[in-house]
Amino acid sequence: MHWRVPLSWLAVLCLARLQPSQAELGGAMCHKLGLRGECEVQQDCMCLCFHVTADNSTLVDAAYFGELGYELILFTPLVHFYHSRGILRSTVGPAGSAPFYRFSPHHREVDVQRHYCLGPYSNPSPHMYRREWNFDAWIPPNLHEQYKGQGQAILGDGKPLMIVHNKYNQEWGAAPTNFISISTLIALFSMLKDRYRIVYIRPDPRQNLPGFGADHNHAEDFDDHEHLRKHHPKVLLFQDILQQQRNGTRPDLNYNELQLMLHADSERFVSVLGGNSVIASYFAGVNIIYAVKGSELTGHGLKDREFDLVYPRLGPNGKGTILTVSTTQHLLQAAANEFLQQQGDTEAGRTVLEASHRTHKPHRS
Template sequence: MAIPERRTKRILWRNKMQREQNQSTQLPCQARPTISLANRFSALKHRLQGKPNVRPIGAYPSSIIDSQGCEFGYEMFYHVPYAYHLAKIGCLQRTVSCLGTECFYFFSPDHHERYDRRQFVKYMDSIAQQPHESPDANRWEPPNFAVHYRNKIELNFPKPLLLVFNKYNIEWDHPPINFLSKPFLDRVVQKASDRFSIVYLRPTSHIVHDHMPVGNLNEKEQLREQGVVLAEELYENYRHISFNEFQLCLLANSQHRISVQGGAAYMNALFPGQLMLLHRYGGEQLHGNYVDFPRMGVTDFTVHNNEFDMLDRLDYFKCSARNAA
């Protein structure tokens, strides 16, 4: 039976509108930002200001991501996810950062390790970001480090892996504040060593130092005697990769982690699993940065202001390990 002409026109019109609608919804995903005249003038202005690595493209602050040697946590929180997003849309030109950071930018077409020391940066030009601001979700996408680094090296631990990240350095021109104490570490070993293989990380010589002097907690000898694996000693078996890449491999193979406020906390947040964090002082709670941690990849995240609460939480880690075994 022939279809009436009016109905045929209506069907053709509806199909045309549907095609146009599909094209309009797909365009933003397919469109690649281009360098406009305004972008060129902005790049020239930044070059004259001594910032040659700021090269805007479309609505993006820059196609070159330069960390400026900023603090490690800010780089993990801001620069790496922004650079990865640019790489996914085919707009990342180059990444510039500190020594030993190539592993964080495995997706970069051209990575330069320019800085040998970290510092506090008030404004991060290539991402148009100030510290503690919430990152723009439209141009922020953390890479899947867990998948990329899970099988990079062979790790043979008899039990589920518990990583303990610590630090002991001057903070805000004051003596150490955010650190895990020796009595706390002793209690962690007593409570968890029967269920976990514990690896302890308080790096000193294998990382790029920042502007805050590093102290000595004098805890490692006792931990070694208690059967805890010290990360720097384990690393001697994997010297063919950088220490930062070694840390990423450990994180990719661990579902249970303890850390402290600072750069290691941000790195931990890029991996799924349970993360328990000690925060005595710092801007993260004041500015709400920890709210963004689940967006980074961690699946079970708690913040504690004292070590007593953390020891109680450790029992939940034990239950989780038993269920996973």
């Protein structure tokens, strides 16, 4: 049974926000995707349509082709809210988006490159960096519950799993800024590899990874994979796991599906500012985010506002532990504090703490 939505409520959520030009453009874009109804559009990357049926119930169709981080914060929780009310009919997204929308009655992937895009204005919080957040129509899907146990089935029993993310691509049209250097990776893995089974994830769209939705940020050359294969064979490379599974019993497994499976069976994450830090925040445990530069840190002068208010709410039951660091010393310090000292390995943690000089504590949300 579809939820009957009062028209006044619909007006607040969508229709009153639309200017005629927006509605006209939205209708053209959404109809091209096969969607119908009163539609809201953002550039050519987002479409949110409300369709009133013959029995006066309301159905929602939604499409989004923006950056993954924006999608998982601004769009997916809103769409999942509509699903929780029984009115979501369908969703559309770029390649590799389906694993994030298992809740959707019908999800369709389109071969479109991701690019910068805000959330829908009908979202009570349409922009990440606004002064006040409204979570009334904001319910992130429980990805942890959907995928738990599947990562362990792939890797088998062993040490506790840790996920370490990285990226090396252009940012804001300039050289890479938010990335973990190879020397820092060496220090991090040397400290943690004997206690944890580490999976290292750094996508390179040039590798044509199945199910990875590339965006407009171009990847740069980075020889981390070659170095780790040669000098740190205990560290598992995500691309190697994916290829092994596709060559074996899971030929249809894609990038994001495997990524979510592994995350669901880990409680320890290191990530960098970007979509990967949002993904890690959807799961239980501690997520240390290395953030050097970005609007998340300085938007509207509200330092760490997004990390404080939003990221912790992405996790299961709206609870998560987020630590943000802005230097490699503090990254190593936070990893020692959270992943070694709390596990009783005080000697290894002390070595890293001394090396970091303890200039200030990481920021915890």
